[in-house]
Amino acid sequence: MKTTLNGTAVFLITLPTMGAEPLRDNPSMTTATDFQRDLDLGLTWLNTFSNLGEDFYTPVSPQALPQPYWIGRSEAVARELGLPAHWLASDELLHALIGNRVIAGTRPLASVYSGHQFGQWAGQLGDGRALLLGDTANGLEVQLKGAGLTPYSRMGDGRAVLRSSIREFLCSEAMHGLGIATSRALCVVGSDAPVRRETMETAAVVTRVAPSFVRFGHFEHFSYRDQHAQLKTLADHVIDRHYPHCRLDTGNPYAALLQAVCLRSADMVAQWQAVGFCHGVMNTDNMSILGLTIDYGPFQFLDAFDPGHVCNHSDTAGRYAFNRQPAIIYWNLSCLAQALLPLIGDQTLAIAALETFKTAFSAALEQKMRSKLGIPAHCEIESVQLRSLIEGILSLLAHERVDYTIFWRRLSHSDGGRNSEAVRDLFLDRAAIDAWLRDHAQCLAAVPTQQATELMLRTNPKFVLRNHLGEQAIRAAKAKDFSLVATLLTLLESPCDEHPGFDAYADFPPDWASGIEISCSS
Ligand code: AMP
Ligand code: MG
Numbered sequence: 001m002k003t004t005l006n007g008t009a010v011f012l013i014t015l016p017t018m019g020a021e022p023l024r025d026n027p028s029m030t031t032a033t034d035f036q037r038d039l040d041l042g043l044t045w046l047n048t049f050s051n052l053g054e055d056f057y058t059p060v061s062p063q064a065l066p067q068p069y070w071i072g073r074s075e076a077v078a079r080e081l082g083l084p085a086h087w088l089a090s091d092e093l094l095h096a097l098i099g100n101r102v103i104a105g106t107r108p109l110a111s112v113y114s115g116h117q118f119g120q121w122a123g124q125l126g127d128g129r130a131l132l133l134g135d136t137a138n139g140l141e142v143q144l145k146g147a148g149l150t151p152y153s154r155m156g157d158g159r160a161v162l163r164s165s166i167r168e169f170l171c172s173e174a175m176h177g178l179g180i181a182t183s184r185a186l187c188v189v190g191s192d193a194p195v196r197r198e199t200m201e202t203a204a205v206v207t208r209v210a211p212s213f214v215r216f217g218h219f220e221h222f223s224y225r226d227q228h229a230q231l232k233t234l235a236d237h238v239i240d241r242h243y244p245h246c247r248l249d250t251g252n253p254y255a256a257l258l259q260a261v262c263l264r265s266a267d268m269v270a271q272w273q274a275v276g277f278c279h280g281v282m283n284t285d286n287m288s289i290l291g292l293t294i295d296y297g298p299f300q301f302l303d304a305f306d307p308g309h310v311c312n313h314s315d316t317a318g319r320y321a322f323n324r325q326p327a328i329i330y331w332n333l334s335c336l337a338q339a340l341l342p343l344i345g346d347q348t349l350a351i352a353a354l355e356t357f358k359t360a361f362s363a364a365l366e367q368k369m370r371s372k373l374g375i376p377a378h379c380e381i382e383s384v385q386l387r388s389l390i391e392g393i394l395s396l397l398a399h400e401r402v403d404y405t406i407f408w409r410r411l412s413h414s415d416g417g418r419n420s421e422a423v424r425d426l427f428l429d430r431a432a433i434d435a436w437l438r439d440h441a442q443c444l445a446a447v448p449t450q451q452a453t454e455l456m457l458r459t460n461p462k463f464v465l466r467n468h469l470g471e472q473a474i475r476a477a478k479a480k481d482f483s484l485v486a487t488l489l490t491l492l493e494s495p496c497d498e499h500p501g502f503d504a505y506a507d508f509p510p511d512w513a514s515g516i517e518i519s520c521s522s
Contacts, residue, residue, distance in 0.1 A: 039093070040104040043105070045134040046136070047105075049135065065098045070187065071162070074185060081142070081186065088187060108133050115285030118317075129146055129149075129153065129160060142209055166485060175277070254343035255344045267360070270368055274369060276305070281320065302322065305394070305401065366390075371456070373390075373411075389440060418449075463491045
């Protein structure tokens, strides 16, 4: 049944009832009567966020979609959740995740938050298409993204399309494979129900998992409304669950919270810069209070190294350019500091906590770049020498627009400088790269070659989720071939392994890759 709401096409699906045509792929597995019972996954649901009370959310049930199918599944995330792997092959879970069936023990809700978008206060936003099912006894929250309309959908349709859902699924697991703090993705399921974007597309739902989906914007929401009691409830919830040391270390747990978030965010963005990841929409509503990479939209792993690269086609001013990310995180943290000020109560303390970001970021980035260069933590090196080595190579890479991932991987295989031909081949200015390679070899003189090589090979990935790889998986998935999603998942789960036979996925991007335009539309 099709109707319209605020001019947006919406598909209303009637839940299956006794005697109705059961929605299932394998009739032997599920009966229509089964759908009337809640699905017991054997998980213990605590619903901690739900217990905060309805100032923080609105209870909302997922809206069903017809004829669901599996697109991608992560057994690793199932293990994290304590969900036996057989569920990822079951019709029952498939139907529950598409909204046809309730998962026993969950209390689905859409949370309310606000935020700064592209540098401007945007007011109330909220989970417009994501529903929190609850948190399990092992400390993980489970969300369905694309599960339908909520009171916070504003002009949106509450849905997510196939292409962006595949990108979020794969990138969540790719970031985890790289050792970068991130929300995880259990699976992505699809339906042929049409969803209108610039063209007609189809719907999908990502089941994502994280210890918390609380964002900076949740704090901004209550602070901007002078709802200080709710602000404190939220801060206490986050401290008790995720930062208990903030109560022990200091007389001001809220300043300690701010500092802890600064440190985690510094580490996260240092990892982004080191691996060449561009987030694309670093609005404060997309910033995790746990310093996790969340809300994958128009993200991109750099192909050619371009420090000013803007991956979000909608970001015409380049606010979220690759080289601005550390400054933007700091700007976002200052919004969080402002929001927490009523609880911290002392501006000097808030500023001191905020300022820890700067040294933490520099230290984290330096440590990550050392590893990329093969210089172990214990190896002493003059910081001027290290800085000149790092700045030297980044400026050469930028000048010649060298492929960022391929450069670092080839350097890792260069046998401590004895076998650098494949690296030299990447540069036109051979004199410049030779001079840099000599400096690098000199820095590595005191490090056993095997040790440097091992460090570099486990730091510099062979496989990253380049835009064109995601695009190929999406095109195949549109034709109902999900094998490339599975292949990429396997490669990206251990991106520093060689994976013999899959070198094509570690190659330079094809020419058409530079024409891929990814915007906020998802
Ligand atoms: P994003 O840029 O994806 O982080 O989204 C910003 C805000 O818009 C969040 O509150 C989202 O929940 C909401 N939103 C984005 N897309 C949709 C959609 N298709 N339907 C409803 N809300 C949406
Ligand atoms: Mg978002």
